[in-house]
Amino acid sequence: MSSEAGDRRAALADLPSVDEVLKSPESLDLLANFPRRVVIQSIRNVIDSRRRAILASQVADFSRSNLFKDIAENIDRLLSFSLVSVINATGVVLHTNLGRSPLSEGVLDNVMKVGMGYSNLEYDLETGKRGQRHVHTGRLLRDITGAEDAIIVNNNAAAVLLCLNTLAKDREVIVSRGELVEIGGSFRVPDVMASSNAVLREVGTTNKTHLHDYSNAINEKTALILKVHQSNYKIVGFTSDVGFDELVSLGGKHGIPVMYDLGSGCLLDLTPVGIRSEPSVAEIIKKGIDLVTFSGDKLLGGPQGGVIAGRKRFIEKIRKNPLARAVRVDKLTIAAFEATLMEYMDTEKAVKKIPVLDMLFQSPSEIQSRAGKIAAGLEMQIPKGLIEVLEDSSMAGGGSLPDTKFPTFSVSISPSPMSVNELELSLRKGQPPVIARIKDDALILDARTIRDHEIETVINAVAAALAGQ
Numbered sequence: 505m506s507s508e509a510g511d512r513r514a515a516l517a518d519l520p521s522v523d524e525v526l527k528s529p530e531s532l533d534l535l536a537n538f539p540r541r542v543v544i545q546s547i548r549n550v551i552d553s554r555r556r557a558i559l560a561s562q563v564a565d566f567s568r569s570n571l572f573k574d575i576a577e578n579i580d581r582l583l584s585f586s587l588v589s590v591i592n593a594t595g596v597v598l599h600t601n602l603g604r605s606p607l608s609e610g611v612l613d614n615v616m617k618v619g620m621g622y623s624n625l626e627y628d629l630e631t632g633k634r635g636q637r638h639v640h641t642g643r644l645l646r647d648i649t650g651a652e653d654a655i656i657v658n659n660n661a662a663a664v665l666l667c668l669n670t671l672a673k674d675r676e677v678i679v680s681r682g683e684l685v686e687i688g689g690s691f692r693v694p695d696v697m698a699s700s701n702a703v704l705r706e707v708g709t710t711n712k713t714h715l716h717d718y719s720n721a722i723n724e725k726t727a728l729i730l731k732v733h734q735s736n737y738k739i740v741g742f743t744s745d746v747g748f749d750e751l752v753s754l755g756g757k758h759g760i761p762v763m764y765d766l767g768s769g770c771l772l773d774l775t776p777v778g779i780r781s782e783p784s785v786a787e788i789i790k791k792g793i794d795l796v797t798f799s800g801d802k803l804l805g806g807p808q809g810g811v812i813a814g815r816k817r818f819i820e821k822i823r824k825n826p827l828a829r830a831v832r833v834d835k836l837t838i839a840a841f842e843a844t845l846m847e848y849m850d851t852e853k854a855v856k857k858i859p860v861l862d863m864l865f866q867s868p869s870e871i872q873s874r875a876g877k878i879a880a881g882l883e884m885q886i887p888k889g890l891i892e893v894l895e896d897s898s899m900a901g902g903g904s905l906p907d908t909k910f911p912t913f914s915v916s917i918s919p920s921p922m923s924v925n926e927l928e929l930s931l932r933k934g935q936p937p938v939i940a941r942i943k944d945d946a947l948i949l950d951a952r953t954i955r956d957h958e959i960e961t962v963i964n965a966v967a968a969a970l971a972g973q
């Protein structure tokens with residue numbers, strides 16, 4: 505036997521059993537402070553990891569004092585939450601990976617009220633009989649969008665799936681080739697179409713689709729004409745697509761409904777804040793589109809959800825589809841949705857009260873002042889030369905407003921001697937994590953998405969990271 509194998513065998517034999525560790529006085533301390541199953545799990549995890557380390561001939565400190573340090577760290581890890589709040593310093597307001605739209609305190613108050621007790625979720629207080637969960641958001645959605653009826657499902661992907669399955673199962677849906685899009689994270693129009701058992705009938709070309717492309721494709725199997733918002737990309741140059749008016753009149757002539765997967769779904773007229781490229785849902789409904797689908801947590805600024813708005817007779821059919829039960833929303837979502845929609849009843853205040861709209865449409869001077877505060881705070885703690893406030897631009901994110909650049913201000917930090925990658929990592933691993941961008945060897949903190957109450961935390965996080973703490 506080689507001496508190495510002998511050492512390894514000795515080290516393995518030295519490993520204590522879970523029971524032995526559990527009976528030690530140090531464990532009694534742990535058991536007094538933490539749940540028994542967590543302590544046992546951690547002891548097992550640490551012993552297992554030592555066994556693996558020995559077998560892999562890794563050199564480590566296998567001492568008894570270190571054993572309890574490792575166990576304590578492991579307990580800490582087992583009892584920490586996986587989903588935690590982070591500070592978004594990317595400037596991307598609708599950041600899909602960071603949970604898209606933050607909710608206001610007022611909205612969360614309502615979630616708490618409804619969630620803490622019982623509610624009339626499916627109970628009609630007038631008649632004392634069973635009610636419908638859709639009524640709680642239906643009225644507000646009708647008022648705000650002007651649609652005859654509307655329901656909410658789990659997300660917009662589910663909304664599209666449900667519409668296609670209800671109206672076009674085993675029949676054809678006409679879509680322009682320029683609109684067969686993929687939206688980040690696996691929503692692809694042809695795939696959703698296949699999952700819904702509708703048959704995709706592609707027309708036109710990537711850059712140009714004409715009205716006659718649609719009309720030539722109509723046959724006895726046609727169930728629906730679908731238009732899809734291109735969301736996260738833009739075809740520019742030699743292009744043309746067919747407008748709502750023409751599609752609606754074509755559909756009307758043949759008795760075929762027209763649906764629009766709008767994606768983002770803006771509930772406000774954004775022209776007062778300088779956006780002309782994104783018509784509101786109400787404007788689209790007014791054009792006579794039969795069904796519109798959009799997300800709850802993009803420009804709308806609410807919880808995750810998918811709205812289906814349009815003609816009553818279609819919505820009724822959709823509601824009765826067994827799939828609707830599979831993609832229905834829970835009471836917490838409805839509570840958050842209703843409270844968010846309620847904010848839209850005051851059109852003037854909505855832009856300030858809904859966090860997503862507030863962050864997107866705050867004035868550049870407000871952002872500049874926040875960036876200035878962050879930079880000034882940092883300059884008190886770290887060498888001046890490393891910090892600069894830069895004029896920059898941010899994107900809305902979430903496939904919303906792809907052709908709009910929002911003027912912003914960022915704090916740029918060029919760390920030294922620490923590398924910018926080390927700084928980024930350290931901030932990301934901090935508590936709370938601060939998520940930033942790297943550009944040209946500098947760390948960029950975009951002040952658009954840093955909230956006022958987070959300024960202090962960001963300053964301290966950067967200072968601590970730069971100090972190597």
Ligand SMILES: *Cc1c(COP(=O)(O)O)cnc(C)c1O
Nearest residue numbers: 659660661687733735767799903
């Ligand atoms: C974002 C988007 C979707 C997916 O919406 P989710 O709410 O994320 O499911 C579908 N279609 C379009 C056009 C989109 O922009």
